[in-house]
Amino acid sequence: MKFDLRDPACQPCRRLVPVVLAGGSGTRLWPMSREHYPKQLIDVIGSDSLLQATVRRMDGFPDDWEVADAPLVVCGDEHGFIIDEQLRASGVTPHLIVEPARRDTAPALTLAAAFTCGPEKNNDAILVVMPADHAIADVKALQRAVELAARHAQRGEIATLGVPPTRPDTGFGYVRVGEPLGDGAHLIERFVEKPPAELAAQYVANGAYWWNSGIFVMRASTWLDALRRIRPEMHAACLAAVAEGAMHGTRFDPAAKEFARAPADSIDYAVMERMGGPDAPCTGVVVPLDAGWSDLGSWDAVWDALNKDADGNVARGRVVLDGAMSTFVHAETRLVACVGTTNVVVVETPDAVLVADRSNVQRIKGLVARIKAEHAPEAETHRKVRRPWGFYDSIDHGDRFQVKRIVVAPGARLSLQMHHHRAEHWVVVRGTALVTRGDEEFLLSENQSTFIPLGVRHRLGNPGKVPLEIIEVQSGAYLGEDDIVRFEDNYGRCASDRAAP
Structure with missing residues (x-):
């Protein structure tokens, strides 16, 4: 059963809202994963990206639960357009919550909870919180675990999914399971950070320690109330950021000034490590997950997950x-x-x-x-760089020149801009280009070209119905991507923006 995420008429304790946390840089999977195109956006184990696989994990959930018609995806501004593009290509129209700054997973979840509840907390729902960069081999087994966790969440408990370990592993956090609750779940006794090898081996031999999967299930109001008691400064900053934020279509932008006051912290540190202790804000439970889970935190884990x-x-x-x-x-x-x-x-x-x-x-x-x-670009970007209008690929470079392949999506256009240090030659190899050069505006077809002198305002657009592909040859004393002055832009980037065109 589906429902509209913002419809307060639905029964709150039967409503499930998938919340996908899509931040992070995934540096352990370098060089495929880069800071500007991290592992959740790449097809590291299949034809779909990890993000695309994650948002479909609630498809086919048992019909006696109401599942939101679209997931909530919390991400950074630099990845927002790529995430939207990927999910729409998969037939999903997500609600994006775009963080104005990186603050780790606890503030990200708090934004989602506050956005779901609304200012009067009259639109409560059970949040199914999933990192965007994990692999699950058996989705139905995941759904069974989520359903059990959701039944505990109905009672105001915070549930996490724990994976019974198959080997000692120093790359995972652990949950020590406590008293059994009769349905397969256990009370949480305590959370344990990533242990050294010897201690990890003891945990596995003990049998009472499960891997912390990073998947959480709780009512939005339960999380907000727990955070208000434990981390009031984070709670206040995130709620203010949501209250002062703005919707732009299916994208929600929290207020940057208010969100900047939120301290950075993870879900585990901020709240979950209190579970099982005398100052616990609510009851914490751990539900076993036997679904071929992997957090894909290293190339060894990727090797292990593939045939x-x-x-x-x-x-x-x-x-x-x-x-x-x-x-x-x-x-x-x-x-x-x-x-x-x-x-x-x-x-x-x-x-x-x-x-x-x-x-x-x-x-x-x-x-x-x-x-x-060492300020090497390979740490942050690929040779092929995606932009809201398409992408560019740096094919070759040398002393005072650089060659790029630029692909512009149908109907899209780059910013109106100029460069202080370089001139550009454009050759159209596919499609039709609409060129603005100074006071001129003209069309170029395949095999036609033009020259953009240094210091001249210019713009490239695609008025056609097929992708526009051009070869750009840059020449000049300095060819860095920060030599761009913008005068007008369809994507909200201002003249002081130092990103690519």
Whole structure:
């Protein structure tokens, strides 16, 4: 059964609202995952992105529950247009809550809870909170666990899904399960942060510690009341940000000034670690999840989640293996050959190649930090950069020149802009271009070209019904993406914005 997210007439204790937390940078899956295009947006284990797979996990939920007609997706501004584009391509029209700043998962959830309840708390619902970057092999098993958790949430409890561990793992937090409740769920005794290897082995042998999946189920009002008692400053800042925020179609923008006052913290630290203690704001329960869950926090986890050949290898793209064992290879743009490799990860992208021993993949986060400290662009962006109007791909560059392939979606256009340090040549290779150059406006067809002198206002648009593709050759003393002055823009970017065109 479906309902409109903002319709207060629905029965509150039967209403489920999927809340997808789509922030984060996913640096452990570098070089596929970058800060400006993180792992939740990539197809790391299938043809769909992890985000696209996540938003469909409540499809087909038992009919005696009312499930929101669209998920709430909480994300950052730089990823909002990509998320909207991906989900609409999957047939989903999401409600986006776009955070004006990064504040971790607790403020993100609080925005969703406050948005759902409304200012008078008369539109309460049960929130099913899911990270956008996890893998689930058995969706029906997940739904059964969520349904049990939702029955506890009806009673004002906060439920988390715990995964009985199959091995010691230092990459996960743990939940110590307490008293059984007779339906498969347990009271939460306490949360435990990621342990060292020896302690993780003890947890698994003990049997009373489950992996913390990061999936939570609770009524929106329950979360808000708990946070008000424990973290009143975060509660006040987030509620003020929602009260002063604004809707733009299906996108909600919380007030930036008010949200900036919210301290950054995770759901676990802010509230869940209080569960089981004397100062617990409410009852916490943990429900077992046996659904082939993985948080895909490393390339080793990705290898583990995918089908393997007889020698334990996973190969994606153009890959040739000879005598390889337990090897993961992902190739995007060229042939990758591995001979005699064992327990190795190889990830090839157009601008970076990673080679790592599988036992050391947790060190990739530190490696990316080093790359970022050297101000190398590969830490943050791919060679192919997506924009609200389409994308550009930096094909080649040299002393005083750069070549880009630019693709503009039908009906879209870039900002009206100029550059202080570079001129540009445009050659249309597909579609029709509407060009603004100074006081001129004219059309270019395939195989036609134009020149944009340094310092001249210009704009590129696609008036047609097929994607416009051009080759741009830039020349000048400085070719950085911050050499852009905007005068007009369809996407709300101002002249001081230092992003790409």
